[in-house]
Amino acid sequence: MKKKLLQTNILLAIFGLSFSMLLGGCLKPSDGEIVKAVPLPFKGQNMAKTLAGESSLTLFYQAFNRLALASVITPNTGFTIFAPTDSAMKAAGLDAAGITKLPIDSLRKLIMYHIANGVYDDNALTSSITSKQVTTLQQDTVSDIHGFGSVVVPPLFIKEDKVLYLNGIAVVKSKPAIQTSNGYIYPINSLITGIPSRTLYDVIKSDPDLTLYNQALIIADSIRDVATGFPDPFLDDVATFSNPIKFSIYGNNYASFYPTVLAPTNKAFNDAGFYTVNDIRQFALRSQTGYGADYPAFNFSPVDSVLKHHILYNYNVAQGDPSTFVGIIRIFYNDLLDPAINNGVYNNYLGPGLGYATPLTFSASNGAVNIKWNSDPASPLVVLPLDVSALHPVNNFIASNGALYKIDKLFYPIVK
Template sequence: MKFKSLVKSMTKVGLGLVLSGTILVSCNDDDDNQMEIPSNQTIASIVTSTPAFSTLSQAVSKAGLGTTLSGNGQFTVFAPNNAAFEASGITSATLASLTAEQTKGILLYHTLASKVASTAVPAGPNAKVTTVQGDPIYVTKDARGVFVNGWKVNQADIMASNGIIHSIERVLMPASGNLVETAQGNENLSYLVAAVVRASQGNTNVANVLASTEGLTVFAPTNQAFIKAGFPTIASIQAADPAVLTSILTYHVVAARAFSSDLSNNQSLATVQGGNLLVSIGNQITIKGKANTSASNVVAPNVLATNGVVHVIDQVLLP
């Protein structure tokens, strides 16, 4: 994949920030960020003239997409505002470190080659839509609004003369690989990777299942989560019974693509292991295993993989 190394590095930046605290996921409309913009401007003109899109404007300029987004074609752009870039852990300095080609790839992942108003967004859930960049996004429309890869459109239908803008709450990042490769690309998940490798030495090739099965959700415990669960070192994981690790790991896997927007309060999720997980949603999303005394926090939701989605959590889930 052309932008694989870029996406891995950007994912690490975002995860590093959210792992230092707890990410909040809100379903409320952000009325304070609603923008009134004349519809006779092009997409590029709206982005460059709107203060809330100044970081996006910097990215458009660096990518050399100003002329394209000022052209006569009809486009749809899912546009992160400044707050969305900040919440995603991407600063002006981060953008400055990228090449024009890398920046262009990220922006084209936010772009569709036709005008799609919010009323025309497929209900889904998680309808697969191909972007100009070539990789898919997953869109859902319901009574709460429109969601892309689990993230909410804060303001839909900003009309432009050559298309439409939907302001979105996070920067969208294309998948860096399958579920195993996604974990391998994050240094905070090295214990999980070791557990997958060790479990695969038993009767079930867990690594192969996670790498090749389409449409999975993995709740991925951090290294510290494994340490808290009684695996102080990677060596201790490598010495564990593969069958025990397989039971634990498959308890973290749901056989469906479930972004944060697909989760609801008091929802019961059936796992591949056979047991169930309990979802709670308040100021944040938590997941509780049957044998856990407390719930695990989702500290980094909606990390896209080519065959599913990863939610990073701060406790190992126990069946």
């Protein structure tokens, strides 16, 4: 497939060697997801006193007291607490004795992740197209490959659409949100599952159903790197999928849009006529890749043009362009059930130099996601399998830098 690649500058030195491309698409004002939420006036006691009076939250309150959080959750500052009930705490091994014995640092890491900065009532949690990213009181110190340490804040993603979702996992509220003088308390029937540390590429390279997809990514990257003359982290999928995203309280996020990958299985490749790695390689080499006589137009390889249609990623959003930036975007399975996701921005790939005029269209049927990947009305919908348990993924994977959903369909022939 031939796509226009508009070259602007070559970034050198500390910015890394890469092309910065202009894009043909941008977010229109109507694409924004900001909907004004009008919370009820604050009333009642503060959070600490309210927790003390909740008979179903005695164990969470015990942990709250052991960490002396009343001095942190001050009455003049707003917070939202997702408080596991006593039965949820006990199911996680945190009865009264367990809370007392647990090392203080481990308890702090666990409990602080359940306390979000800011005030979010039900209206605020239902007003966005995708899950809302918030910061919590949890902080971790990590070291990079050079040995330098930094403080990072693990993100928490929240959305409510009849069901409350925390990090893409449905969580049952034991009762409606409790309004306090400085925020809301949501009693929930389980502990929050954090975002895994594995990357998208960790999932891909370790899954035996995705061996052909993994090799196709490597082939596409290698052909493109040869054509451009250097590895390009903006375009190389293996580099993108391998890069963990960390959130620092001292600086900006590395990215604001996480890729969502609809990963074709080996069966998907076989059904499309690709049985071996050599089949994929021959397809990738079917036409010239690189700059042609009409430079600066760039010809992407056929395999690139197929694979990137399986990725939901918008370069404009990810770069945080002030004219288009709409906040942190991360698409979970439950977000794909919402018809509002089909806004031409979140449901398409628009990357440096490569985009599609035909976005994917998502719909819901019996709680499962269906995908329309081309404009042919006779083409059947592709079913996105839903795992029985989000805690034991088989087809639906959450990673530190995005989400991956396995499908038995390759979006082939190429769609422009």
